[in-house]
Amino acid sequence: MTDRFAILLAGSIDPTPALRAAVAGCRSIAADRGMAHAEPLNLVPELWIGDFDSAPPDLLERHADVSRETFPAAKDRTDGELAIEAAIRRGARRLLLVGALGGPRTDHAFAHLVLALRYAAAGFEIELFDGRERAVPLLPGENRIAAEPGAAFSILKFDDLEGLSIDGARWPLRDVDLPFDSILTQSNEAAGDEIVVRLRAGRAVLLVQTAPERI
Known part of the structure; x- marks a missing residue:
């Protein structure tokens, strides 16, 4: 079962x-x-x-x-x-x-x-x-999330974030610390079929759109 x-x-x-x-x-x-x-x-x-x-x-x-x-x-x-x-x-x-x-x-x-x-x-x-939208909690370590190329996504923070990296995105990030009130992680785009997020500490959720042509 x-x-x-x-x-x-x-x-x-x-x-x-x-x-x-x-x-x-x-x-x-x-x-x-x-x-x-x-x-x-x-x-x-x-x-x-x-x-x-x-x-x-x-x-x-x-x-x-x-x-x-x-x-x-x-x-x-x-x-x-x-x-x-x-x-x-x-x-x-x-x-x-x-x-x-x-x-x-x-x-x-x-x-x-x-x-x-x-x-x-x-x-x-x-x-x-x-x-049309998927939300996936991001845990400390490496997170791999499937996405259609060109799909819009954002990372919603619920905490200060430490050591955030984003790959597979139009606007990648490399090991940055972001305070809770930063909106830097809003409105990115998937560059391929997978978004890779690495996080050292903090709580966040990745929100990704389903591309209209794949619905």
């Missing part, structure tokens, strides 16, 4: 062939309104989790046969966090967060990036993908 789980979250997605390919073969768990992504992605979640304060009645009716875990609205963890923890209890080691970027709640997108950094630091393979 696979240890790769797709976690369906409430942010917007574009059910492109690239996204459908990414979730193919994954086990899946939906968090509240994230269940709306199941049908476009041809997924049947094995669990639906949350407080169900944002799931519309028709969604609840259409997926009445999916096993549910219900939590109170007043709680100290998000529905997405609960869904990730449920996946880990079921053996997840690789996590794909779908619907984690964009959508009506910017604070939710920020929380998902923070969660990605947390679980990556704990040893889980994790990425966020909505069909």
Whole structure:
């Protein structure tokens, strides 16, 4: 049984062939309104989790046969966090967060990036993908991220960065230290089919676009 789980979250997605390919073969768990992504992605979640304060009645009716875990609205963890923890209890080691970027709640997108950094630091393979953008936590050491030539990418900092190098980019960097408030790592472009980021210390996420001709 696979240890790769797709976690369906409430942010917007574009059910492109690239996204459908990414979730193919994954086990899946939906968090509240994230269940709306199941049908476009041809997924049947094995669990639906949350407080169900944002799931519309028709969604609840259409997926009445999916096993549910219900939590109170007043709680100290998000529905997405609960869904990730449920996946880990079921053996997840690789996590794909779908619907984690964009959508009506910017604070939710920020929380998902923070969660990605947390679980990556704990040893889980994790990425966020909505069909057009992918986000990958960057760990100290060497990080290799596939990208289409010409794809736009940025490195979002959550800390001061030490010893940052970027190869495979239109504007490479060599062993630089950057404070948190620097925007030097915004709006770069992939020069080939792989971006290589080396980092000595600090927390960051690489956000890369899917090239339109490859969607």
